Amino acid sequence: MSARTVRHWLMKNEPDEFGYHHLEQRGRGGWDGVRNYQARNFLREMAIGDLVLFYHSSTQPPGVAGIATVVGTAEPDPTQFDPASPYHDPASDPAAPRWDWVTIAPVRRLRYVTLAELKELPELASSRLLARGNRLSVFPLTAEEFDAVARRADAG
């Protein structure tokens, strides 16, 4: 038995670009476009079986749409080498790629939990999710934070 316990994460995306419904349609998907070193380093810490809250940002209202799980660990994000991609990074050396992605798959859709609801959860009061000025698109949650959101969704 592995001693490693499942870790919990939150990942943000704009639903118009890649929302939870897209993940459901495709079955699995590479999480491309992360171009922030701190977020990338979190991607590199992810292990298969880790659980992810899939958050919709820059939409009205923002909120958590579902649960996903990591099915593929970090590997080079191909969009960094694609000149046609908005995520193209000409400074990234193919011999030492700068940016990674992970592959995730849906676990279950949640009743949509809006940001306004998240702000009311005492378990999230000190979470990075609600921290002022937090713009990171990938970051860890505690199991307590993750469970509080799932319970809120299930409570209707």
Added chain:
DNA sequence: GCCAACGTTGGC
């Protein structure tokens, strides 16, 4: 559309 917050870039 506005704006606060933050990361990155580049001149020095």
Added chain:
DNA sequence: GCCAACGTTGGC
């Protein structure tokens, strides 16, 4: 190494 300028994020 500093820091001003600039670009991006993301809620409102």
